[in-house]
Amino acid sequence: MAKRKSTESEPLPTKKPTKSNPETSLTICIPSTVISSKNAYNLQQITSIVYQIARAACTYKVAEIVVFDVPKDTTAKEEQKVTSSGKVVFGDDDEPKNNNKKEEDEKPEDGLLVASLLQFFITPPYLVKTMFSAHLNKNFKNILPKFKYAFKLPKITTLPFMQNNEVYKDFKEGMIIPRETPLIKKKNKKVKADHKITVSKYVNIGEKEPLKLEIKREIPIYSRVTVDLKNKTIVSPLQAYGVIGHKAAFGYHVRMVSEFNKIFTQSPIADGYSSTVFVNAGDYFGKGEVELSEHKESNGNVLMIISSMKELQVAFKNDTSNVFESIKDVKELFDCKLSIPNGCRIEDAVMIGLTKLVDV
The missing domain is CATH 3.40.1280.10 (SPOUT methyltransferase, trefoil knot domain)
Structure with missing residues (x-):
């Protein structure tokens, strides 16, 4: 029986920090x-x-x-x-x-x-x-x-991120921001929905447009995160910066x-x-x-x-x-x-x- 091909692609390689936390x-x-x-x-x-x-x-x-x-x-x-x-x-x-x-x-x-x-x-x-x-x-x-x-x-x-194998090229600090509140019809007019957006996949990384993360679960808005720019996902600061x-x-x-x-x-x-x-x-x-x-x-x-x-x-x-x-x-x-x-x-x-x- 032939093996089923994985639908998930391999993550792209990223820069690895050369410096680590001091022992003291x-x-x-x-x-x-x-x-x-x-x-x-x-x-x-x-x-x-x-x-x-x-x-x-x-x-x-x-x-x-x-x-x-x-x-x-x-x-x-x-x-x-x-x-x-x-x-x-x-x-x-x-x-x-x-x-x-x-x-x-x-x-x-x-x-x-x-x-x-x-x-x-x-x-x-x-x-x-x-x-x-x-x-x-x-x-x-x-x-x-x-x-x-x-x-x-x-x-x-x-x-x-500075002077640490140029990890800033692949990782960046960001903040989860709410996507635009969807419009709904009310009395033949399109208005914003009453409920507030509390989770999102969009992150502010200082670019003109927010980055949409390729993740399964949305994250609470205004959460501070470290972003893997190549794979459009979230990583720990330790993994990114060392x-x-x-x-x-x-x-x-x-x-x-x-x-x-x-x-x-x-x-x-x-x-x-x-x-x-x-x-x-x-x-x-x-x-x-x-x-x-x-x-x-x-x-x-x-x-x-x-x-x-x-x-x-x-x-x-x-x-x-x-x-x-x-x-x-x-x-x-x-x-x-x-x-x-x-x-x-x-x-x-x-x-x-x-x-x-x-x-x-």
Whole structure:
């Protein structure tokens, strides 16, 4: 009996990434005060600071960036102490102050702005407006205008698809979009159907026309996907690029937390972080000496927290959960410290810390 010929054609060959995920997984944690008025004077400086952090993270293949959203009332109290003691405060936002409470309430929080800018820098330009639209996340209502200067900065050249056997020729990031709502006859007129399209086979890959995927099942709209351009199908980011962040993120995975304990308890790694490293930064007037052993080697899933010890102590004391019930001092949460020059700003400490950590 003759064998039945397969109706499915063989998939076309695609580029294979030559680089792979490093054995040591790196997570960095930065406070939202990295863009406070002490550190950044206006939106242009804020954008530049976050861009510097994003470039460093991509260069050293950081798997995750955690943004700890420091409560503003805590920050304000600390700044007031500095002012009353006669020390220098580095200025305020140059945007005109508005006493209209409604407009002030609509201003995005620092943590959300830092996290959004970090995500922006690893998002293809053609997906930005969709990914950061208010209909996907109500918190993004006032985010898009904050990308004014970010759009003008050059693309980061160390993203996963770059310098990795030209995989960008065969793979591209996309977002599933709804096809046009079908027309139906109603009272002798053609009108759009009442039901909303929730699944689709069409994907926005930045071309004039959306790409129709050759897949059996339709995918929920506004899903971020990695597309095999030759075979018009969806693949995992790991298969396409070889290097990914946690949760299969394109580049690094961005996580924002408002409670200090969640830096540790909401890790995307099932077993948690294997070691925690402290880097003292943002402490412009302190001596920067912390009684912790010096970092010697990196392996496993490393969490590097870059902040001033004073800020961490305040966050630790204000944490209302019972997670740290048996811990008396925030320093007990760290295995070691990574020494850098005193008085470094957060964004500079990120690059210095990653350089020393990776080179060890």
